[in-house]
Amino acid sequence: MDSKEIQELSSRAYIIRTDIIRMLGTCGSGHPGGSLSAADIVAALYFKVMRIDPKNPKDPARDRFVLSKGHAAPVLYAALAQKGFFPAEELATLRSLGSRLQGHPDMKKLPGVEMSTGSLGQGLSAASGMALAGKMDKLDYRVYALLGDGEIQEGQIWEAAMSSAHYKLDNLTAFLDHNGMQIDGPTTEVMSPEPVADKWRAFGWDVQVIDGHSIKEILEAVEKAKAIKGKPQMIIAETVKGKGVSFMENKVGWHGVAPKPDEVEDALAQLVPYCFSAGGGVVYE
Amino acid sequence: MSKMVATREAYGKALVELGKSNSQVVVLDADLSKSTKTADFAAVFPERFINIGIAEQNLIGTAAGLATTGKIPFASTFAVFATGRAFEQIRNSVAYTNLNVKIAATHAGITVGEDGGSHQSVEDIAIMRVLPNMTVFVPADEAETAGAIKAAAEIDGPVYIRLGRLGVPRVHGEDFRFSPGKGVVLREGKDAAIVAAGIMVSMALEAADILSGQGIEARVISMHTIKPLDEEIILSAARETGALVTAEEHSVIGGLGGAVCEAVGQSCPVPVKRVGLRDVFGESGKPADLLVKYGLTPEAIVIAVKEAISLKS
Numbered sequence: 001m002d003s004k005e006i007q008e009l010s011s012r013a014y015i016i017r018t019d020i021i022r023m024l025g026t027c028g029s030g031h032p033g034g035s036l037s038a039a040d041i042v043a044a045l046y047f048k049v050m051r052i053d054p055k056n057p058k059d060p061a062r063d064r065f066v067l068s069k070g071h072a073a074p075v076l077y078a079a080l081a082q083k084g085f086f087p088a089e090e091l092a093t094l095r096s097l098g099s100r101l102q103g104h105p106d107m108k109k110l111p112g113v114e115m116s117t118g119s120l121g122q123g124l125s126a127a128s129g130m131a132l133a134g135k136m137d138k139l140d141y142r143v144y145a146l147l148g149d150g151e152i153q154e155g156q157i158w159e160a161a162m163s164s165a166h167y168k169l170d171n172l173t174a175f176l177d178h179n180g181m182q183i184d185g186p187t188t189e190v191m192s193p194e195p196v197a198d199k200w201r202a203f204g205w206d207v208q209v210i211d212g213h214s215i216k217e218i219l220e221a222v223e224k225a226k227a228i229k230g231k232p233q234m235i236i237a238e239t240v241k242g243k244g245v246s247f248m249e250n251k252v253g254w255h256g257v258a259p260k261p262d263e264v265e266d267a268l269a270q271l272v273p274y275c276f277s278a279g280g281g282v283v284y285e
Numbered sequence: 286m287s288k289m290v291a292t293r294e295a296y297g298k299a300l301v302e303l304g305k306s307n308s309q310v311v312v313l314d315a316d317l318s319k320s321t322k323t324a325d326f327a328a329v330f331p332e333r334f335i336n337i338g339i340a341e342q343n344l345i346g347t348a349a350g351l352a353t354t355g356k357i358p359f360a361s362t363f364a365v366f367a368t369g370r371a372f373e374q375i376r377n378s379v380a381y382t383n384l385n386v387k388i389a390a391t392h393a394g395i396t397v398g399e400d401g402g403s404h405q406s407v408e409d410i411a412i413m414r415v416l417p418n419m420t421v422f423v424p425a426d427e428a429e430t431a432g433a434i435k436a437a438a439e440i441d442g443p444v445y446i447r448l449g450r451l452g453v454p455r456v457h458g459e460d461f462r463f464s465p466g467k468g469v470v471l472r473e474g475k476d477a478a479i480v481a482a483g484i485m486v487s488m489a490l491e492a493a494d495i496l497s498g499q500g501i502e503a504r505v506i507s508m509h510t511i512k513p514l515d516e517e518i519i520l521s522a523a524r525e526t527g528a529l530v531t532a533e534e535h536s537v538i539g540g541l542g543g544a545v546c547e548a549v550g551q552s553c554p555v556p557v558k559r560v561g562l563r564d565v566f567g568e569s570g571k572p573a574d575l576l577v578k579y580g581l582t583p584e585a586i587v588i589a590v591k592e593a594i595s596l597k598s
């Protein structure tokens with residue numbers, strides 16, 4: 001892949017980040033930290049990796065993405081809007097009464113949302129079910145899931161880890177947003193999930209560890225994952241919670257608090273320069 | 286008007302008090318200690334606080350194990366996750382075993398607000414109430430919460446305490462004493478009786494004011510204990526007023542409304558109108574807007590009272 005394309009994807013990730021900040025600023029609640037940390041992964045999936053068509057969101061042959069850490073809904077909504085699943089103006093309705101953009105993703109309301117999530121630990125099982133169906137129906141779609149490193153404290157994650165390997169779901173690729181934080185503190189202090197790579201390997205998954213903010217590494221890892229036969233693949237993405245907004249980075253306090261108007265301005269001032277970076281051009285206004 | 290205090294805040298304070306007087310009290314949380322207010326306890330008694338991480342089934346199971354040794358565990362998370370994710374652990378490891386575990390669940394009902402339907406528990410009273418051995422408290426204000434927490438520690442067996450996120454006004458005076466299993470008449474009336482729990486108690490009082498202005502005197506009962514149900518207070522209300530209304534921030538199926546219907550249906554059938562969620566999930570929105578949309582308002586209670594009265598035989 002050429003550097004221009006990588007620039008463009010990175011720019012899209014930063015546009016997603018600005019949308020996240022604007023949305024949360026407008027509605028006054030929501031989860032910035034874990035949305036910002038996942039922006040590069042989501043941008044790479046939606047704008048390069050996945051075979052999806054916003055005009056045909058129910059195509060049986062489409063690739064699927066399950067946001068298992070559903071509180072990061074803003075990162076998904078921003079990507080879906082940019083991709084054309086719904087008008088971008090609707091982003092401003094996040095979390096308000098009557099909006100299709102619920103606090104946590106609702107598959108019954110918003111096109112492009114593959115599974116309703118928000119109760120942590122359930123998304124990987126659903127992704128696994130989608131992957132199983134792909135095998136049964138001999139369809140070549142792929143299923144992607146994004147998990148939180150706090151979320152994998154849920155027992156159901158490991159039930160799904162076991163069954164996905166047992167059924168050799170090589171059409172399933174999961175990302176772990178390894179930002180090292182949850183709500184009550186650093187994951188290693190609250191309830192350590194470490195060593196994560198060894199655990200997923202022991203459960204029968206192919207495991208790669210990458211820089212989750214490098215579009216290049218994300219795309220290369222997906223290519224490698226797609227070539228794996230007979231095993232689901234876990235891509236452990238080393239990320240920074242709150243990535244891109246200096247005062248939010250690595251701050252547990254920014255897990256579930258929306259920025260105030262002056263903080264929105266400060267954040268946008270930091271993010272906007274990366275939205276139109278050299279080579280990427282203006283991809284979205 | 287008194288200041289608004291969320292029942293979860295009152296819970297945090299009550300836990301600290303309890304921790305001082307009872308060294309057997311231990312507190313568990315599942316990565317929500319700042320929201321559930323168990324962080325208040327953790328700050329004072331770090332050695333008696335256990336964060337289990339995002340693992341509600343293990344939260345309940347660990348509490349059960351602690352209880353077998355004589356400890357008095359209070360386990361907290363949001364109501365959806367406490368009663369939903371860990372339901373079968375509660376059933377088999379806590380209720381079936383009749384172990385001394387207290388489940389204090391916060392963020393019940395639609396006043397969770399913007400987080401949306403996935404986080405708004407509208408079924409927890411029903412699924413806790415159905416379990417043998419379980420006591421169920423739904424406090425209306427800080428005074429009932431303080432009383433419920435103290436009582437829970439004194440009861441030898443499983444207790445579910447349902448707490449809210451939003452600030453609520455005080456409905457009781459300073460002299461209030463919480464007595465488990467006993468409803469409280471907050472206002473007398475002969476034309477109908479409103480049996481309410483949780484955030485709906487203060488609204489029931491407002492409704493009674495409105496009704497009184499229209500010449501209808503409604504009794505208001507705070508039913509902080511859903512199980513064991515104070516049948517006596519309900520049956521006297523049924524006999525003396527002939528028309529009942531229940532009000533709760535929960536499905537009309539299986540909660541307080543269901544419990545009251547069961548009680549009067551068996552012993553003193555009178556019309557019962559249930560104010561609550563009408564077999565639907567909640568959604569994202571501002572708590573105040575959601576209360577209006579889902580008909581959890583003093584005005585909705587007023588209408589229900591008039592309907593109940595019109596059905597009197």
Ligand SMILES: Cc1ncc(C[n+]2csc(CCOP(=O)(O)OP(=O)(O)O)c2C)c(N)n1
Pocket residue numbers: 033034035037069071118119120121147148149150151152177179181182183241255315316317339341366370
């Ligand atoms: C079953 C369940 N328990 C608790 C919560 C509340 N909750 C929302 S986000 C969160 C922390 C998530 O941490 P992590 O998975 O690491 O996400 P990130 O840090 O990437 O945002 C918790 C406990 C929930 N949504 N679902």
